Amino acid sequence: MAEKQSGLTSLTSRKLSRRDVLQLGGAAIVSAAAASMVGWAPKRYAPAVVSSEVKLGLMNTLTGAGSIHAPSVLNCAKLAVDEINASGGVLGSRVFLEIEDNHTDVDISIQKATKLVKDTKVAAMIDMSFSNQRIAVATQVAEPLKAIYISPVFYEGGICGRYFFNTGAIANQNIETMVPWAGKEFGKRFYLIGSDYAWGRGSAAAAKKAIDANGFELAGEEYAPLGQTEWSAIIQRMADAGANFGFLWIAGNDLVTFLKQFIDFGLKDKVRLGFTYMSEEVTPSLPPENRAGLLASTSYLMSLDTPQNKEFLDRFTASFGKDQVVTAFGEATYDSVYLWKLACEKAGTFETEAVVNALEGMSFPDAPQGPIRIDPVTHNSTLREIVGESTEDPIKFNILADLGMIDPVWPDCVVPKA
Known part of the structure; x- marks a missing residue:
């Protein structure tokens, strides 16, 4: 954004449709959401x-x-x-x-x-x-x-x-910290895969900036709709691109489906995978022999x-x-x-x-x-920001890096006062 936004200050006059919300990124939608409020005093609903x-x-x-x-x-x-x-x-x-x-x-x-x-x-x-x-x-x-x-x-x-x-x-806490760490540990060629909506695309956009800022290479990027069941073509393209590190933002139950197919490809020891969403609710779904080695960039793990x-x-x-x-x-x-x-x-x-x-x-x-x-x-x-690595124990992660408490950085946001 070229100018700082003071809250929801540049809305369109029409109500956002479900299609709008699905197709637009977060910042774009919010910046499109407040003009209709100008001069309008909404009814306040007092807490009961x-x-x-x-x-x-x-x-x-x-x-x-x-x-x-x-x-x-x-x-x-x-x-x-x-x-x-x-x-x-x-x-x-x-x-x-x-x-x-x-x-x-x-x-x-x-x-x-x-x-x-x-x-x-x-x-x-x-x-x-x-x-x-x-x-x-x-x-x-x-x-x-x-x-x-x-x-x-x-x-x-x-x-x-x-x-x-x-x-x-937000991105400066769990993406901008993970990219330089992963590039140093595993190699400079990154492959990005995200669910095709605001989170996947917005997170990948932040990762691409961090990859460029650190002098690494973008080997490829992919986006898949929510509910994707067939990941083999995407996985094959990641393998063919010679990626060292796959950074993924795949939502909810879709991630379990992806991981099972990725393991079937036999790439687990060739392309390291990192996630901002990887946790103790995902790992139990994988066979014990294939649970280890998945990397989480997160604020919390039970193993802390x-x-x-x-x-x-x-x-x-x-x-x-x-x-x-x-x-x-x-x-x-x-x-x-x-x-x-x-x-x-x-x-x-x-x-x-x-x-x-x-x-x-x-x-x-x-x-x-x-x-x-x-x-x-x-x-x-x-x-807090930590990097954890999954183990065969479904609820145990090895803490590889503890970066301490990190402040959020978002120069384009200044929320309004009452």
């Missing part, structure tokens, strides 16, 4: 606090292409809420978790988010979703209805609004060896059992609930504008990954 109970919304991919993510997100949200209620709630009110299935679908996400804000009157929403859903909810629900909307998912960037907060990594994380995992296991896992999405959901709680307590109210102001700059020192903080300028978060 009834009989000392406050409602917190959780939208989750319980069904659809993102269903693989749902269990960890749900469990971590429940754990945070249970802990908060056991310690007295928030401002003397018990937190009630209102759960909606967004079906990994754009239109349904808009419907469910609108329901949570207008009908259920939640104090805030946390949303596990894909980028196309997130963009739609941010532009068509959260900003016009002035509703707090927290995403626990790393993404390509592009949403710069007053009511949107992100506790997942710190007292804080060990204590968190003890509490999680006590609540949900040893067969349940915590993913980066789940950990960020846990953090999001606590950040909202702390902001409400700082504000002394559940009133939206006061809580938004309190969220800006809010820290959660007890996050399992380490002390995180919301950047008051961009509403993204300071997060």
